[in-house]
């Protein structure tokens with residue numbers, strides 16, 4: 001690159017003159033300006049010569065490559081989904097969402113100091129990440145209560161969620177199984193979850209209790225309940241399906257593996273601070 005060297009030499013010349021000290025500052029500035037002007041002119045001439053010397057085919061090819069690259073860049077920009085760091089914690093009330101929320105944020109359960117009537121929301125760095133060195137990324141966690149009148153709140157958060165955590169009380173599971181399955185069904189058939197294939201984690205909570213059901217048991221029971229719901233709902237609807245999507249493979253018993261979005265199941269104990277599997281899920285979907 002002779003041009004680069006020329007330019008560098010010009011700079012050295014001017015800077016060198018300045019370093020000699022005796023010349024006034026204004027003079028050297030003017031010098032620098034004129035030097036640069038001359039140089040730019042020289043460069044322009046050289047560029048023109050180069051263009052004239054290059055066969056037009058090569059020139060067109062170069063221009064085509066540049067245009068193609070720019071277009072590709074623009075298209076990629078447009079299609080790249082805005083990466084989200086929102087995690088929606090939801091599930092029936094009493095399942096332990098609020099305790100989990102504080103556990104993620106502070107590494108402590110804040111027992112007895114929290115009410116569950118409003119969505120809890122916070123942007124924070126996972127407590128377990130704060131001790132790490134280097135790059136740490138904050139996440140946005142919303143704890144959406146499971147009371148039916150608050151469930152519509154879900155629609156505010158789900159469309160921009162990177163992942164959904166559906167918390168299930170593994171101890172008091174059987175009496176709540178039907179209600180949990182109904183809620184889960186609602187989530188799994190909502191338009192944004194299906195279209196954006198939002199990963200969902202079914203989190204069996206309170207597993208430190210010996211009476212807690214295993215995650216395999218919870219999964220099977222939920223699948224059974226959802227299968228029943230699906231059978232009854234596909235008969236009724238058709239007319240009033242606005243944004244409801246059909247769930248699973250028709251004609252087959254429902255399993256979570258049939259869902260278009262990834263559905264996984266894990267265990268936690270918010271009370272004792274055992275939230276490793278939950279944090280792993282969050283790290284996976286937010287890409288910390």
Ligand SMILES: Nc1nc2c(ncn2[C@@H]2O[C@H](COP(=O)(O)OP(=O)(O)O)[C@@H](O)[C@H]2O)c(=O)[nH]1
Pocket residue numbers: 091092093094095096097098099100111116205206207208209268269270271272
């Ligand atoms: N044994 C046990 N109890 C828990 C656990 N997590 C939450 N709880 C209790 O379950 C109840 C409901 O918890 P909360 O976080 O308010 O549930 P939310 O309604 O889903 O927000 C509270 O009494 C908690 O102390 C857990 O991991 N183990």
Ligand SMILES: [Mg+2]
Pocket residue numbers: 097098099115116117143145
């Ligand atoms: Mg709560």
